[in-house]
Amino acid sequence: MLIGLLLAGQHTSSTTSAWLGFFLARDRPLQERCFTEQKQACGEHLPPLDYDQLKDLNLLDRCLKETLRLRPPIMTMMRMARTPQKVGGYTIPVGHQVCVSPTVNHRLQDTWTQRLDFNPDRYLGENPAAGEKLPIFPLEQVSRHRCIGENFAYVQIKTIWSTMLRLYQFELVDGYFPTVNYTTMIHTPNNPIIRYRRREQH
Secondary structure (H helix, E strand, C coil): CHHHHHHHCHHHHHHHHHHHHHHHHHCHHHHHHHHHHHHHHHCCCCCCCCHHHHHHCHHHHHHHHHHHHHCCCECCEEEECCCCEEECCEEECCCCEEEECHHHHCCCCCCCCCCCCCCHHHHHCCCCCCCCCCCCCHHHCECCECCCCHHHHHHHHHHHHHHHHHHEEEECCCCCCCCECCCCCECCECCCCCEEEECCCC
């Protein structure tokens, strides 16, 4: 289980980290808000990051959730029907496979307001989507089938980006924001290239 925890989530976490970087690079004011949050949560002089401080990085956490909404690392999940299921006038027989797509669900027009916009503040309310109890499937979370590495992944990605934001400023190269590479199981950015500059220390 430990090997699965450490290795199975390697590509999903690295891909999500990459997409988060592009979203922050595209929105410089949001990027600076995340940097300011680092100072507010950890101290003006940014001492070494403490595990407990990660819980106080609410904006970064919302940015991560919104990244998972718009760029879920896995496009589809399959489950086998153990009992007959009626959905939309159709009956799914026992033994048939049911496919759920986070990529589709996270962009449903009747569920999400401004569904294609990267807006971390949509998570400030109690429910980010209208009329949905579970509108988002972060890291393969569906009902009781949770990713065993979900909490580890959140800690890992938030630690990576806390460190990166403290050291560098990021921007897109000539406005280029990658398209999605659909040829692989994990949907990585196509031709990922980004510009970074070391932050001035005050």
